Amino acid sequence: MKAMYLKEPGTIVEKDIPKPDINEEGLLVEIKQVGVCGSDIEYYETGKIGEFVVEEPLILGHESAGVVADVGEKVENFETGDKVALEPGIPCRKCKHCKEGKYNLCPNVNFMATPPIDGTFTEYFAQPADFAYRLPDSISLEEGALMEPLSVGIHAARRGNVDLGDSVAVLGAGPIGLVTMQSAFAAGASKVIITDIVDFRLEKAKDLGATDAINVQKDDLKDLYGEFDKVLQTAGTSDTYEEAMHLVDRGGKVVQVGTPSADELNIDPNEPITREFDILGAFRYANTYQDAINLVHSDTISLKPLISKTFPLEETEEALIYSSENPEKSIKTMVEIS
């Protein structure tokens, strides 16, 4: 089968490798759709993210859906031909965090496309059945792949305890910002204002139901709308990380999802004390996939409008470059495997 390897920063090569074996609790999945994520682009461009460094050729891609091609002997609830979304992080299932259900915090997680674990820019993938989720007929494989970013949005809204009637600011209108905004509405927020510096993304946010969408290069969010019960930061810049703390109301909650470079931060440590707000981190997600599928199935959340352009597997490198170079006209780039 074909697999696309990141050989070194800036170079993706196609290799022919054997189909993976599955164990008795696994599924062999014929991968059909994979979303290009910011992390894939960062590994492609620089070869590392934080402490994770690509040392051996690595298959990128972790937002994936496909069709079950083979089923392990002990798997009961799947059959060949089922459409499935694949949750990319397989935790140890044994540590304290796993046992508490917070398996996103498992120190022994194997996460797709995080070195040295391969991802899904490939034709087949062996997936433990308990981290695969059947998609109903109403949901396409493209949407199935995007249950991954949607999971990040659901987890962010849950971390912030977004509740009935809350006013919410979402900083950043990229793919994660747009699903976080929709998750906040689904959780009961009465008002969700989203910000970005790219008008195309702000227009998309309005189409998806944002109460308002503000270009922060032209307008000041706090001047226009004051403070918010919850502020969910998805942009990953030091400016938005700091701004989140200025926008939250006394006693509110800030959820930091996007990761800025720490050396540029300029934060007043007294702010969360004197205004008594919570600063929370949100790392990946846990227990979100089935809920994500249900929210899309019920038309509470839409993922299709996020998809901007699709490339075939052989053009994975072009997909990464396109996604990186075109923030003003693309939200989510997909790789389709036929």
Ligand SMILES: [Zn+2]
């Ligand atoms: Zn992702």
Ligand SMILES: [Zn+2]
């Ligand atoms: Zn664990």
